[in-house]
Amino acid sequence: MNNETRRYHLAVWIVIASEALLFAGLFALYWSYRAEVPSLFASGITQDVHWIGALNTFLLLTSSFSIAWSILQTRNGRRRAATVSLVVTLALGAAFLVFKLLEWGMHARDGLVPGSSLFFTLYYLMTGLHALHVIAGMTLVTWVTLRRERDLALPLVALYWHFVDVVWVFLWPMFYLAKP
Amino acid sequence: MSFWTHERGLTSWLATRDHKRIGILYLATVLVFLLIGGIFALVLRLSLVTPNNALVDAHTYDKLFTQHGIVMVWLFMIPSIPSAFGNFLLPLMIGARDVAFPRLNLASYWIFVTGGIVVLVALIAGGVDTGWTFYTPYSTAAPTAVTWAVIGVFITGISSILTGLNFIATIHTMRVAGMRWRDLPLFVWNLYSTSIILVLATPVLGLALLLVGADHIWALGLFEPAQGGDPVLFQHLFWFYSHPAVYIMILPAMGVVAEVVSTFSHKRPAWYGAIVFASIGIALVGFLTWGHHMFVAGMSTFDSGLFGVLSMLVAIFSAIKVFAWTSTMYGGRITLATPLLYIFTFIFLFIFGGMSGVAVATTSLDVHWHDTYFIVAHFHFIMVGGTLTAFLAALHYWFPKLFGRMYSEAWAKVACAAVSVGFILTFTPQFLLGNAGMPRRYATYPPQYQWLHVLSTCGAVLLALGMLLTAGYLVVALVRGKRVDNPWRSASFEWRTSSPPPADNFVDAPQLRDTYAYEEVAS
Numbered sequence: 193m194n195n196e197t198r199r200y201h202l203a204v205w206i207v208i209a210s211e212a213l214l215f216a217g218l219f220a221l222y223w224s225y226r227a228e229v230p231s232l233f234a235s236g237i238t239q240d241v242h243w244i245g246a247l248n249t250f251l252l253l254t255s256s257f258s259i260a261w262s263i264l265q266t267r268n269g270r271r272r273a274a275t276v277s278l279v280v281t282l283a284l285g286a287a288f289l290v291f292k293l294l295e296w297g298m299h300a301r302d303g304l305v306p307g308s309s310l311f312f313t314l315y316y317l318m319t320g321l322h323a324l325h326v327i328a329g330m331t332l333v334t335w336v337t338l339r340r341e342r343d344l345a346l347p348l349v350a351l352y353w354h355f356v357d358v359v360w361v362f363l364w365p366m367f368y369l370a371k372p
Numbered sequence: 373m374s375f376w377t378h379e380r381g382l383t384s385w386l387a388t389r390d391h392k393r394i395g396i397l398y399l400a401t402v403l404v405f406l407l408i409g410g411i412f413a414l415v416l417r418l419s420l421v422t423p424n425n426a427l428v429d430a431h432t433y434d435k436l437f438t439q440h441g442i443v444m445v446w447l448f449m450i451p452s453i454p455s456a457f458g459n460f461l462l463p464l465m466i467g468a469r470d471v472a473f474p475r476l477n478l479a480s481y482w483i484f485v486t487g488g489i490v491v492l493v494a495l496i497a498g499g500v501d502t503g504w505t506f507y508t509p510y511s512t513a514a515p516t517a518v519t520w521a522v523i524g525v526f527i528t529g530i531s532s533i534l535t536g537l538n539f540i541a542t543i544h545t546m547r548v549a550g551m552r553w554r555d556l557p558l559f560v561w562n563l564y565s566t567s568i569i570l571v572l573a574t575p576v577l578g579l580a581l582l583l584v585g586a587d588h589i590w591a592l593g594l595f596e597p598a599q600g601g602d603p604v605l606f607q608h609l610f611w612f613y614s615h616p617a618v619y620i621m622i623l624p625a626m627g628v629v630a631e632v633v634s635t636f637s638h639k640r641p642a643w644y645g646a647i648v649f650a651s652i653g654i655a656l657v658g659f660l661t662w663g664h665h666m667f668v669a670g671m672s673t674f675d676s677g678l679f680g681v682l683s684m685l686v687a688i689f690s691a692i693k694v695f696a697w698t699s700t701m702y703g704g705r706i707t708l709a710t711p712l713l714y715i716f717t718f719i720f721l722f723i724f725g726g727m728s729g730v731a732v733a734t735t736s737l738d739v740h741w742h743d744t745y746f747i748v749a750h751f752h753f754i755m756v757g758g759t760l761t762a763f764l765a766a767l768h769y770w771f772p773k774l775f776g777r778m779y780s781e782a783w784a785k786v787a788c789a790a791v792s793v794g795f796i797l798t799f800t801p802q803f804l805l806g807n808a809g810m811p812r813r814y815a816t817y818p819p820q821y822q823w824l825h826v827l828s829t830c831g832a833v834l835l836a837l838g839m840l841l842t843a844g845y846l847v848v849a850l851v852r853g854k855r856v857d858n859p860w861r862s863a864s865f866e867w868r869t870s871s872p873p874p875a876d877n878f879v880d881a882p883q884l885r886d887t888y889a890y891e892e893v894a895s
């Protein structure tokens with residue numbers, strides 16, 4: 193790795209560390225409240241829309257695969273295949289957001305809005321912050337798709353995209369699967 | 373041709389990517405904020421001369437101490453040494469042309485200015501009366517401009533993170549060929565430690581403040597007991613940042629001390645490795661001590677004890693540093709110039725502020741002192757006194773480096789005496805006030821405390837006069853100061869290029885190995 197590549201890699205890792213601490217604050221709140229009022233979290237998890245949670249996990253994990261595939265194609269010099277793979281990534285991210293919005297709407301119809309209970313306040317804050325990160329990630333993927341030179345930028349954008357996926361992998365059991 | 377005259381015109385400054393110019397912009401900006409925060413403090417002190425609101429009513433008083441805290445912590449002390457002097461000096465000290473990401477550096481400055489303006493507008497338009505700590509549940513219900521203030525502080529936090537990122541990347545990848553980690557000047561090591569905290573602690577503060585803001589707007593009740601929330605959890609999030617923030621302020625200050633002590637003793641710093649170890653140690657252990665702010669907020673005895681012991685651990689690292697600085701001076705050829713005199717004040721404040729810190733980390737004693745003037749005096753000694761004296765030492769030590777001119781040493785010594793005596797006189801009575809039971813953040817008080825309050829205010833006035841005098845002779849020196857290059861005969865890297873440095877930092881490719889080669893200079 194030359195100095196410039198190292199510099200950009202370091203910067204992205206620092207951003208990820210910083211963002212991880214941002215989520216860590218919310219995770220700490222979640223686990224503290226979960227320990228204080230487990231019943232609230234048990235009933236909250238039953239109320240979440242499980243098929244959307246599972247589908248969204250599938251969509252994001254697949255998008256991690258497709259962006260990794262685009263790196264491989266870029267390395268092999270197949271620019272067009274890489275572009276297709278990036279567009280697929282974007283589509284999967286957009287689908288994730290659509291289903292997330294759908295789910296929020298379903299909750300809102302049932303009166304489960306931010307402020308209605310600690311569980312749902314945390315649910316909206318954490319999935320909302322995560323959705324903002326999906327949007328940021330999609331912006332970066334769009335940017336790298338339109339770029340001529342992808343060798344340096346694409347692995348870095350992919351790194352960030354994987355981070356956003358990993359956060360979701362933690363959110364999924366916390367809000368849909370693991371009852372206290 | 374120096375970086376001052378290399379390009380001309382307003383845009384050559386406002387859109388500059390030169391780390392030196394960005395450093396100068398930061399310096400000018402934080403000085404403005406220091407003035408604003410200082411005026412708030414002076415009004416507070418003057419109002420406390422009599423037991424019943426000599427100058428301002430109780431609600432204005434609440435707003436003033438909040439605004440004093442917010443401006444001084446986030447707009448002066450956090451960015452002061454790292455953003456102003458760190459930006460200017462870091463590339464010079466490692467033989468680099470600039471920082472790793474010059475455009476990001478400029479963005480970071482403008483983000484900081486934006487955040488500062490939002491904070492100021494919030495403070496002037498509505499005022500905030502929560503205290504700089506924004507404690508819930510009051511802060512989420514307060515009928516003041518809390519939301520705008522937390523948004524402003526959040527924005528300055530983004531600037532902090534970007535600066536920290538830039539410094540870490542610069543130190544890792546921009547060192548001149550052949551410069552190893554153990555060749556780094558101590559100031560650079562301290563910037564590195566500070567950057568780690570900036571990058572890892574600031575997001576948690578940003579989150580905590582955003583939650584307060586969101587709660588204030590939408591009444592989410594996340595920390596509201598009536599809705600099942602737990603206000604102490606906010607305190608945990610807040611102090612997870614705000615305790616390490618003390619080290620964001622004091623670590624760069626320690627870096628300044630190490631450089632100044634070495635230069636004015638004309639001697640290699642003693643125990644280089646120990647100082648580096650202590651800097652990193654403080655940065656890491658500093659993340660594990662935040663609970664000492666919550667001894668009386670309902671924390672278990674075991675947790676309190678643990679946080680107390682971990683907090684005391686920091687005193688060991690700090691003591692290592694004090695011994696290292698004093699043994700650097702021992703046997704050196706000491707020049708008693710203003711920067712070193714400020715360092716003497718620093719060491720005095722640091723020892724007494726630090727020892728009182730060990731005292732308040734003792735859980736049983738803290739119950740007596742918690743939320744009294746004792747705490748106010750303690751953190752002003754160590755955090756404010758430490759940062760301010762080191763900032764002034766840095767300003768005098770590197771003044772010739774920045775501007776290529778020399779200030780009046782005679783006036784500087786007078787001002788240094790006024791600032792040092794003024795500062796100590798302001799806060800020593802506050803230790804006594806707190807120990808006698810005077811709580812902090814009260815606009816009025818029983819008459820038996822008056823003489824100590826009057827003494828404290830006298831100190832504050834003397835401190836203000838010293839600062840005014842400093843501003844005066846430094847402005848004169850900017851215009852009429854004698855032209856100098858390396859008046860301290862320092863061997864450090866940043867002095868090996870001309871003062872002020874050329875736009876490209878070095879005329880010839882720099883060869884930097886030993887930053888403290890005083891044997892050569894002496895001969």
Ligand SMILES: [Cu+2]
Pocket residue numbers: 614615618661662664665
């Ligand atoms: Cu603390």
